[in-house]
Amino acid sequence: MANVVVVGAQWGDEGKGKIVDWLSTEADVVVRFQGGHNAGHTLVIDGAVYKLALLPSGIVRPGKLSVIGNGVVLDPWHLAKEIEALRGQGVAVDTDNLKVAENVTLILPLHRELDAHREAGAGPEGAIGTTKRGIGPAYEDKVGRRAIRLSDLAEPASLDVKIARLLSHHEPLRRGLGLPAVAAADIKAELMEIAPAVLPYMAPVSTILDTARRAGKRILFEGAQGAMLDVDHGTYPFVTSSNTAAGAAATGSGLGPGAVGYVLGIVKAYTTRVGGGPFPTELHDDTGRLIGTKGREVGVNTGRPRRCGWFDAVLVRHAVRTSGITGLALTKLDILDGFPEVKICTGYRLDGELIDRLPASQAAQDRVEPIYETFAGWEGTTANARSWADLPAQAIKYVRYIEELVGAPVSLLSTSPERDDTILVQNPFQD
CATH class of the missing domain: 1.10.300.10 (Adenylosuccinate Synthetase, subunit A, domain 2)
Known part of the structure; x- marks a missing residue:
């Protein structure tokens, strides 16, 4: 059995909350290891909507220990408000199921x-x-x-x-x-x-987690934001102020790298980002607006509309490499239902030269032009599918090509915000 690290593989907002909640049924401990209350997670459970910014997603599941690690920056006033808000929704939050690192x-x-x-x-x-x-x-x-x-x-x-x-x-x-x-x-x-x-x-989180690990408990490390917002490996300076890559799970929780096992990268079937910065596949047309409308692409915490564009395989390849992603959880495939055609960015053109990587400099990132491959869309719907047999053949072809381009298999496929609408290919805890 492996401990699992969940990271966003784009610019955040990929649907990590649902995936972490889905995985938390098999986890004993859920740990937030970086970021602050700038990260928004929405959970939909039996029709009830829970909006989290600081607390680990596992907090809504009875019998799970939720931990805020030392890699987080903690607003104590916000923590108190978020705890009270969840209690108002009937969620038990107490000193038995929530621990905060003393050195946060x-x-x-x-x-x-x-x-x-x-x-x-x-x-x-x-x-x-x-x-x-x-x-x-x-x-x-x-x-x-x-x-x-x-x-x-x-x-x-x-x-x-x-x-x-x-x-x-x-x-x-x-x-x-x-x-x-x-x-x-x-x-x-x-x-x-x-x-x-x-x-x-407040608790000695590092000791608690090490004891749990040695006892064979399953630990789920929950990242915030996405790989492209990593302060070292993202679209700098338009990034967050912490390392969002999977390696931060170790330093941000007080455990060594040996405690990190399976790395699950969450990725949308298209691309979004909030705020400024480069976005090679951004769409400024009706297609981009339609994706945003269908996907309800508005920031959980800020209410800001998200910028939308086609799937960028170059960015996700970068995330797979910098986070050591073992498998992907693909979300929001259903938003592309009904499009006559869909596109995937397979590479960039920079000053006339074809490249297959994200350049480091801000100026070069601003200049890259996406190279697209166009696919026919699919009839029917992928929404609420719970097996591969429920998916249109063309949608499966789209998913398989993403796997080939980014160099990582799809382990989970999410087909709606509801936790049960998930197709499991490989259980990360059984890697």
Whole structure:
């Protein structure tokens, strides 16, 4: 049996929430290992809709341990609100089924303010397209060794020194940006006020996970965003502030790389992204708008419409390589039902030269032109299919060609938001 890492293989929003929920029935532990509450997951279970941003998707399943790892940046105020919202829907969230790493970095109000100010002042050409929730500035403070961590809330006597160190960076930065000064006493008061709501969940996550692994428990690592938003391997600088590739599951949870087993890459049957940045296969026509309408392509957290385009095999090949993807979970194939033809980008043309990879530079990424192969569409529907026999032959041909182009097999095929509408080819936990 293998532990399983689930990562997005495009720019996020691929449907990870449903797949993680589907896999969580066989998992004992579900771990979020990076990102923050800028990641939105929607779960549809027996008609009930659950919208998560920070909590692991396994939280809605009784008997599962949900863990927020040290690789996450945690907004304690948002965590408290999300817990209460789920409780309002009848989901039990308590200290028995939720653990938060004691060394997790906290997002503070000054991070949110700085994020929003930078984004607003960058202009249309310079804006990254962040959610303005303080994710990037919190990661900056983490690597700058001045962050406030969850365990610091349990030691208020030493918090003054740590806040002073934090403000030694932020005070001159805020003055330079024309932002009002922040009082250290106010930061401490805010933290002490929220502390009782979040400290009960604090735990030595690395030790807990290692004990579970050695006991033969199945661990499901849940990533946020997608491979193309990885701060090293994505469309930099239009990326998130953490490593979204599967390797981050180890460092972001406190386990060694040997704990990471099967890597499942989630990929849509077409391509979307939110925010700015290169998008070689983006469609600015009626076809792109139709995909967006049929796919209900609106951000879970932000409400921003997603940019839509044809499937880009070059990008997914890149994700397969950088995350070591073992198999794919293909989602939203049903959105392409009824199209007279569908296209797949098989390569790029860059300055007249044919290439089969994503170039590293921003300027080159902006210049690449997609090379398409056109397929006839299919009659009938793939929606709600639960076996290959339910799929039109042309749809199967489309899926098989994707496998060939990206160099990874389809292990799961999702045919609706409902968890039972899934075709299983290979169980990742039985790899």
